[in-house]
Amino acid sequence: xxxxxxxxxxxxxxxxxxxxxxxxxxxxxxxxxxxxxxxxxxxxxxxxxxxxxxxxxxxxxxxxxxxxxxxxxxxxxxxxxxxxxxxxxxxxxxxxxxxxxxxxxxxxxxxxxxx
Amino acid sequence: xxxxxxxxxxxxxxxxxxxxxxxxxxxxxxxxxxxxxxxxxxxxxxxxxxxxxxxxxxxxxxxxxxxxxxxxxxxxxxxxxxxxxxxxxxxxxxxxxxxxxxxxxxxxxxxx
Numbered sequence: 001x002x003x004x005x006x007x008x009x010x011x012x013x014x015x016x017x018x019x020x021x022x023x024x025x026x027x028x029x030x031x032x033x034x035x036x037x038x039x040x041x042x043x044x045x046x047x048x049x050x051x052x053x054x055x056x057x058x059x060x061x062x063x064x065x066x067x068x069x070x071x072x073x074x075x076x077x078x079x080x081x082x083x084x085x086x087x088x089x090x091x092x093x094x095x096x097x098x099x100x101x102x103x104x105x106x107x108x109x110x111x112x113x114x115x
Numbered sequence: 116x117x118x119x120x121x122x123x124x125x126x127x128x129x130x131x132x133x134x135x136x137x138x139x140x141x142x143x144x145x146x147x148x149x150x151x152x153x154x155x156x157x158x159x160x161x162x163x164x165x166x167x168x169x170x171x172x173x174x175x176x177x178x179x180x181x182x183x184x185x186x187x188x189x190x191x192x193x194x195x196x197x198x199x200x201x202x203x204x205x206x207x208x209x210x211x212x213x214x215x216x217x218x219x220x221x222x223x224x225x226x227x
Contacts, residue, residue, distance in 0.1 A: 004158075033214075043159060043202075043217040056214060091158045095213065102213055103149065106158035 002026040004107035006092050012113045013082055021077045021110045023092030032075045033093040033104065034067065036060070043091070049075065082114045119203045124222040133190045135221050137203030140184050148179060148186045151202045153220070159202060163188065198225045 005024045013019050025032050034046040048055040049067050066078045075094075079086055089109040095102040121137040139148065147166050151159035163170055165177040165186070176189040190197060200220040206213045 031213075035217075042219055043153075045214055045216060048214055089156065093158075103161055103164055104213065104215055105161060106151075108158050109156070111156070 002105075004092055004094055004105055006090075006107040006110050008110055009108070010111040010113070012115060015084060015114055016081050019079045019082055019086075019112060021079075021090050021092070021112070023075045023077070023107060024073055025075055025092065025094030026096070026105055027073070029094035029096045029105075031055075031095045031102070031104075032067075032069070033095075034077045035091045035093060035106070036088040037091065037109075038088045046077075046090075079112075082112075084114050087112060087114045119205055119218055121201075121203050121218065121221045123219060124224070126224050126226065127193055128226050129194055130192050133193050133197070133223060133225075135188045135190075135201055135203075135223070136185060137188070138185045139203070139205045142183050142205055143207065145207045146183075146205045147207075148177065148183075149204045149206070149215070150175070150177065150188045151204065153200045153202065159217075162201075193223075193225045195225050195227065197223065199223060 032049040037043045047057040047061045093106045095104045127133045149164040150162045153159045163177045170177045178187045202220040
């Protein structure tokens with residue numbers, strides 16, 4: 001079964017450092033997403049991406065965040081200057097186009113710890 | 116996006132059938148209903164999706180009444196490994212893009 005893959009699985013970074021989380025969406029999917037989940041809290045939508053541009057972003061996705069699809073297979077989330085409150089599990093997801101709706105499939109997550 | 120309401124937690128025993136009901140009174144005509152399962156420190160895993168009536172796959176069934184204001188996820192003969200958080204989500208799927216808004220989900224605990 002096709003799956004969304006994410007790297008790294010876990011990253012520890014110093015506050016103020018830049019972090020890039022990487023994702024390989026399912027190969028024929030066209031829509032890409034980042035979600036995050038702070039420990040013990042809900043899964044939160046960050047951003048959606050289609051046709052090389054952001055479709056929608058949440059209030060969480062401020063100027064410190066950016067996304068990019070640098071080539072035909074990768075989708076990245078960059079946090080420019082990490083804060084302690086950025087510590088969370090970050091999930092990449094993707095969806096395709098289908099006649100019966102478009103299921104979103106999630107990766108296993110990248111656990112980011114900011115110290 | 117339609118708001119969903121589901122029980123915060125449920126308990127069951129191995130071998131029992133578990134039914135988790137979700138209400139979505141403001142569901143729109145183009146909205147689909149999707150259920151995800153999440154284990155600790157893992158990404159949400161798609162379980163089942165439906166628009167109306169009944170949908171069944173190898174892991175679950177989804178029952179949707181005619182008014183579509185609620186839906187019930189049915190897990191037959193649960194095992195300890197079904198202990199997880201289950202999310203009911205509603206969203207427009209007719210176009211290519213859809214955004215999912217997660218609630219708190221239902222925390223299912225399966226006991227021996």
